Amino acid sequence: MTDPVIDLRGVTRRYDEGPPALRDVSLTVAPGDAVAVLGPSGSGKSTLLNLIAGLDRPSDGTVTVAGARVDTLGEAASARFRRAHVGLVFQFFNLLDDLTVEDNVLLPAQLAGAPGRASRAHAARLLDSLGLARHASAYPGRLSGGERQRVAVARALVNRPALLLADEPTGALDTASGEDVRRLLNELHASGQTIVLVTHDLRLAEACASRVIRLRDGRIEEDR
Template sequence: MTTPVIELRGVSRRYDDGPPALDEASLTVRPGEAVAILGPSGSGKSTLLNLIAGLDRPDAGTVTVDGVRVDQLGEAGSALYRRSKIGMVFQFFNLLDDLTVADNVALPARLAGAARGAAARRAAELLEALGIGRHARAHPGQLSGGERQRVAVARALVTEPEVIFADEPTASLDPESAALVLALLRDAVRIEGRTVVMVTHDPVAASWADTVLTMDGGRLR
């Protein structure tokens, strides 16, 4: 049996004195699998993704990604893990306004040690694939929300990570742009053999995944 690339066991996270944002969630994802987690706003989807990405720590349970106990990493270890192992599509873009679109996309590759020219070429390829190559020299503030989301997707893919996390990647996109983004994620799985975990409230966006799970009230089903 193939060793899971992502494995969560009994993971819980609570903020302040409210109900748990995540309640004893367990999840197994195989290499090359696309998993969509479907649920309404406030159901715990983003909390789950942040824990797997090492952006937050659970109160209980274990989080293992590609053999790394993510829940045990310190700040420096978490940063290295994200830089070397995963690509992340954030719901609110997290682009750097003082860099051009091309430089935003190329930055993770440069931080991972790629040569400037190689990083620039890979960035240009992704921007063209997403239909926004003409904006390479623009800055994020000059783009629409949908265009910025496509830049964020390109940035997540530029290092060719084994694991890609996507937080509502089509939420701000028109149907044509959403189709481009989902096609690129599909290619990452079907052609390149990468693993994708996407959280979304949109059943249409989730429908392409190999496995669709639901989340509500912090519980994963």
């Protein structure tokens, strides 16, 4: 039996004196799953994503990703783990405007110490597959929102991560650009990429996810 890519057991996250952001959440995600996490503001969606990425630590419980207990890693080890195993896509792209598209995509590979020639060839293949090859030497500010989000996805995939995490990937896009990203995520899922995406976009969830989880008040209300 294949080990899960994500395994959360009894995870609770408390902040200060308020109610927990997450309450006793247990969750497994198998390789190749595409999971959409839905829920109202304050339901715990972003907290869940941050815990999986190792950007936050649980108050109770364990978080295992790609076979590693990310809840036990220090800050430097957590950053190294993300570079090797987790690709992150954000709502507002987080591209560096003073780097070309190609250099933005290559940055995680350079930080991971990957061989330059192989990384550059892989980045070129990613950009070509995402319809961005002609923009490799352009700067992000010259691209549309949908194109910038595709660059962000290429950057997230350049180190061949076991897991792709996307936080509201269509939230800052117009309708046409959002449709481009929906198609892209659907293609990635079809290719076997494990994906967890947080979204308010029900169309995105229905188009891209094989599984939908709804959170409310820090608990899993539905998992289908």
